[in-house]
Amino acid sequence: MADPMHDAPRASITGRALHVFAFPSLLIAACLTGFLPAAPAFAKKPPPPVLTAAAAAVPDSYSAAAAKEIFAEGGNAVDAAVAIAFTLAVTYPDAGNIGGGGFMTLYVDNKPYFLDYREVAPQGATKEMYLDDKGNVEPDASLVGYRAVGVPGTVDGMWEAQKRFGKLKWKQVLAPAIKYASDGFVVQPWLQKRHDYAARSFAGKTNFDVYFSGLKAGATFRQPELAETLKRIASDGGREFYEGRTADLISTAMYGHGLVSKQDLQRYHAVWRDPLTADWNGYQIVTAPPPSSGGVGLIQLLKMKADLKPAFDGVQLNSVPYIHLVSQMEDRVFADRQQYLGDPDSYKIPVAKLLDDSYLASRAAEVKADAAPGATGVKPGLGDTMPERAQTTHFSVVDQWGNAVSNTYTLNGPFGAGVVVDGAGFLLNDEMDDFVTKPGTTNQFGVTGDEVNTIAPGRRPLSSMAPTILLKDGNVALVIGTPGGSRIFTTIFQVMTDLFDFGMAPQDALAAMRFHHQLIPPTTIFYEPYAPITGDLADALKAKGYKLEGQPFNGDVQMVRVNGTTPEADSDPRGAGVGAVFPLSPSK
Ligand code: GLY
DSSP states (O other): OOOTTTTOOOOOBOOOOOOOOSOHHHHHHHHHTTOSOSSOOTTOOOOOOSSSEEEEEESSHHHHHHHHHHHHTTOOHHHHHHHHHHHHHHHOTTTOOSSSEEEEEEEETTEEEEEEEOOBOOTTOOTTTTBOTTSOBOTTTTTSSGGGOOBOOHHHHHHHHHHHHOOSOHHHHHHHHHHHHHHOEEOOHHHHHHHHHHHHHHTTTSSHHHHHTTOOTTSEEOOHHHHHHHHHHHHHOTTHHHHSHHHHHHHHHHTTTOOOOHHHHHHOOOEEEOOEEEEETTEEEEEOOTTBSHHHHHHHHHHHHHHTHHHHTTOOTTSHHHHHHHHHHHHHHHHHHHHHOSOTTTSOOOHHHHTOHHHHHHHHHTOOTTOOSSOTTOOOTTOOOOOSOOOOEEEEEEOTTSOEEEEEEEOSSTTTTSOBOTTTOOBOOOGGGGSBSSTTOOOTTSOOOOGGGBOOTTOOOOBOOOOEEEEETTEEEEEEEOOOGGGHHHHHHHHHHHHHTSOOOHHHHHHSOOEEOOSSSTTEEEEOSSSOOOHHHHHHHHHHTOEEEEOSOOOOOEEEEEETTEEEEEEOTTSSOEEEEEEBOTTO
16 A cells, blocks of 8 residues: 555545434434444534634654545544544554553633543552562563553543544544554554564563564555454444453453453543643643643743743743753753652642742742752752653644644553554553652653652553643644653643744744753753754853753654644654645635
8 A cells, every 4th residue: 555645635625514314213223322423413514614724743644644534524623633543553553552542632612621541550550569579670560561551541532532522423533544454554664663673672572573573664564453453443432442352352461461451441431631721922721631740841831931031031042041941940840740740530739839820930930040050959849748762642633613632642662562462453551651660760751750650550650741732812823742751841842932932933943953851860951863962052061061961762743833714734854744734625
């Protein structure tokens, strides 16, 4: 199968209502069997478009083609998002998934929503499950193999979102993914490269190679078992994964190896939560609440920078003084992150206090142009209360009715725990590593945490994912997100700052150099392969007292910006993503 976005004409959107059934009795029967969204657009004329086009920024060309197909069938942003997510589970298996979890921030009919479909710890999990008898962390135990797996949330998340807001039939949104799994897709060189690296780390430990050794650049890669799994989910609904044959296959694979049981799957449910919202720079930010730290971190950074306007005045982007000021803000954000953030269903998380304007102004006032680098001494502020190792993926979608979806989801490490469910053909996550396996130790992203993020049955591990939507006067202005573990919200912060404080064009904002600092190690500035810190800048930062460390990770921002009524979709030049605009057909 050819790469479908290459040379493909851009899609037209019909904007038509979906006239699903001619016979009411069939409609009732279909609703009762759960094959339709709960509120099907039965013969209801859709509202007139408010944008000139739909648009999507996605991490690969196959998911762009899926979005095109769904919009051409009359789907909305939620239908397109669900189709993209299932497609990426096939064509982008290092992070796209049905065996992982994530977050979806939505803006539908002028209202913000947030869907948490993060994995949870199985009932058999314990606080010390990754420690040996001497109390030391067992290397790789929370990263590789069945014991690293949290109860997956993606399928229930997609099912909930599409049921609540989708216009098309559930089967329709799964169709592109089923086609790619059955007929195959042509593997791009970057995917083989990521595969080869992961295969080395999983060799002899998991069944990864049994399923993925055919992932070779230029070859057509087919996944027949995954195709059957997707077909079951398409015909029986999203709960099939948790209660049907797929659940049996997962629990059988786990038997004697891992902890996820049939009961864990049955009791799993995605959760609708209130999104975080905040006013900033004339915009309203809508972003991820706990169990993500991403939204809190992003808002803290943006607001502190606004408070520090006098200090930033005249400071050039990515100069030594700029990096020094931002690093001090990041010290404070990461100090709060490790102390206060975790699963809101287990602990009362002091979100309002962490985002309070006067609290942030007091934290910003501690940031000084002439401070010594290194945050030794920075404490949480509320008092005592690799080739790329980081792997997650993001996509941003808007439709012509002004609805938007910002979705970040993950297997955690690339290709997750490296284990494939025998007979079902999909990879499982290693999200248990996002818990604190032992207070004081760091996870694969080099961040630590406290009691609030320790392992407990049914608890969600703390995340950094921050799917974000920016509104201007109640209309979508920006949809943005990225993979990157603890780098996620510092990356989004930088791109938003480049766009709105420095007035850069979207492509320039995406291409600009990015850096990262996270309290530990105290004086280290991480730089990326795409735009490394070298030459005079490197020398000047070292002279100031910073250490520079390359990270094997770039970020892969996918964003849609809306100017007036015109959407523009842009993909990070660091990745293989596609920004696609799907204009309305002239007749609509
Ligand atoms: N697994 C990466 C994150 O949730 O932040």
